[in-house]
Amino acid sequence: MANHLCRLLEQWQPQKNEFDWVLATIIKTDGSSYRKAGAMMLINSMGQYFGLLSGGCLESDIMRQAQQCWQTGCNRIIEYDMREEEDLAWQLGLGCGGMVRILLQPVIAANDYLQLDQLHHCLSNNQAVGYRQQIDQQAPQNTLVELNSALAGDYVAGACDISHVNGVAHMQHNLTPPIHLAVFGAGVDARPVVAIAGSLGWQITLIDPRAANGRQQYFPAADEIVKIMPTDNQQAPWLQHIDAALILTHNIDLDAAALLLVQQSSAKYVGLLGPIHRTDRVLAQAKLTRVQLTKPLANPVGLRLGGELPESIALSMVSEVHAYLHQADAQSISQQLFSANETSLLKAL
16 A cells, blocks of 8 residues: 555545544654654554554554553654664664654544544645644644645655744644646556556546546556546646646557647646657647647656566656656665676676
């Protein structure tokens, strides 16, 4: 299951009164850690947890610690420190070598479910919102903070800020809706694209007017399958909520229609499958020049990851979308790995 908070809340909301729940939030890290401040996980009294705060090594103990929140109705702060040999983290085998501090909060009607219903409503309606948590061991006092709608697209998902009011610490993190990807073309090669994007928790709109394509059983991760190619954004209100579009219909006319359509959209990234000479034909059909494009066009689309399988191509495309929207350079974290590889190739020559 995807770990985006919006997806976690989708799991929690229908069951919020069936079990006891605790919200676990990382409030501080030092040194190496699997996830950083602002990461969240939901735990229930049936021993289930939704989301991850570590690579799986802490979750069972976090669940044990959460029981005290149900008994007291108050926050609880716990810490795992792999830098200290006497710390429980050593016994649990936490190997990152850093410190993780976690805020546990009971999710009950008495504290208005920590405002999680309202938070889910905002994220589900494509609204960025600030979520403020009081960091103490008293009864929870979580609140939502309205963000400047004009700057909503500039907020970095998960960005956290610690402030102090009357000596009490508060953490606010800006939460953004899941990335919304429009995939034009619902052929066989689109299946791994939608599957990979779905595993990331992205919202996916799949568009293909061809009767044989876009069957729900082949695209279980798609949130919406559109069987009519819209001609403007009045016919397709979702166009004003998409973050990226991938065009892979393998049809010049349909590609041209999609390329025209996304010029009216909110997309920050547009990728078009196929070589440059084919794109020239698509542009000619759309009566567009590259200078007239209002959206950045990635063509040929994807990162140079290697591999020939449809799954490899899909991974390449989704990876480029991911890197572009997160403003990352898509380079290896370990420069030594590729430096060593280049040295080996030179020796072989």
